[in-house]
Amino acid sequence: MKPYLFAAISAGFLATSFAASAADGPAILESKCASCHALTQPENSALDHVWERKGPDLYYAGDKFNKPWLVEWLQDPIRIRPAGEFYFKHVKKGDKVDVVDESTLTEHPKLAKADAEAAADALMALTGPEGLIEKGKFKDKKASPMAKMLFTKLRGCYACHSTGDGKGGLSGPELHTGGERLQPDFIYSYIKDPQKIDKSVWMPKLNISEQDLQNLTSYIVQLSGKKEAK
Ligand code: HEC
Numbered sequence: 001m002k003p004y005l006f007a008a009i010s011a012g013f014l015a016t017s018f019a020a021s022a023a024d025g026p027a028i029l030e031s032k033c034a035s036c037h038a039l040t041q042p043e044n045s046a047l048d049h050v051w052e053r054k055g056p057d058l059y060y061a062g063d064k065f066n067k068p069w070l071v072e073w074l075q076d077p078i079r080i081r082p083a084g085e086f087y088f089k090h091v092k093k094g095d096k097v098d099v100v101d102e103s104t105l106t107e108h109p110k111l112a113k114a115d116a117e118a119a120a121d122a123l124m125a126l127t128g129p130e131g132l133i134e135k136g137k138f139k140d141k142k143a144s145p146m147a148k149m150l151f152t153k154l155r156g157c158y159a160c161h162s163t164g165d166g167k168g169g170l171s172g173p174e175l176h177t178g179g180e181r182l183q184p185d186f187i188y189s190y191i192k193d194p195q196k197i198d199k200s201v202w203m204p205k206l207n208i209s210e211q212d213l214q215n216l217t218s219y220i221v222q223l224s225g226k227k228e229a230k
Pocket residue numbers: 028029032033034035036037054055056057070074078079080081082084085108109111119173
């Protein structure tokens with residue numbers, strides 16, 4: 001190899017390794033993520049935004065996710081929404097019920113460790129408008145034995161969400177990693193009023209008592225993805 005060529009290659013190598021060790025989170029979000037995710041609150045939050053967006057809104061990511069989960073997931077993204085973004089575009093008629101058309105789903109981009117850490121930091125710095133999430137209302141009680149019953153039977157959550165036992169619906173995000181993935185205050189606020197957080201989302205706003213809200217939140221908080229919920 002000619003010496004100047006070798007020098008050029010090693011300089012290029014050094015430049016890449018330097019870039020990786022000094023990863024710039026906000027720059028990664030802008031260049032690699034903004035094409036699919038809203039990083040600032042969209043002006044138009046009506047139904048066509050939900051219909052047209054290519055990925056979930058991330059402008060309130062710092063109010064929603066647990067950082068350790070983000071760092072892991074960005075390196076190894078495992079599907080959260082069984083039918084991708086979004087449900088109605090990725091299902092076809094089955095014999096009895098609609099089934100997910102897997103061939104229309106794509107893999108999520110992956111980040112290397114240093115980039116995942118930097119992107120997670122930048123995401124945690126994104127917070128939504130004041131009051132979007134109700135902070136401090138959830139009292140962190142142990143889920144009562146009623147909680148699973150509320151989720152699976154009484155309040156119909158199971159129709160759209162799975163909890164890792166192979167049952168449960170497909171049109172909402174899985175919740176069997178809910179406790180690892182989501183902040184308790186976010187879970188509480190979302191169940192209380194989904195449209196306050198995502199104006200045109202199809203999760204119904206139910207009239208749920210404060211006690212049941214606490215119970216449903218506790219139930220999801222203890223779902224860790226590793227074991228089946230009791
Ligand atoms: C081609 C479009 C596309 C690009 C580019 C993309 N994403 Fe995504 N992202 C998606 C989709 C679709 C989902 C939903 C995946 C699922 O539910 O399994 C998603 C989900 C996520 C989630 C979980 C959100 C939630 O509410 O559950 C995070 C966090 C995320 N992406 C971060 C990023 C970051 C950081 C980047 C840039 C490095 C990025 N994404 C680039 C399409 C994209």
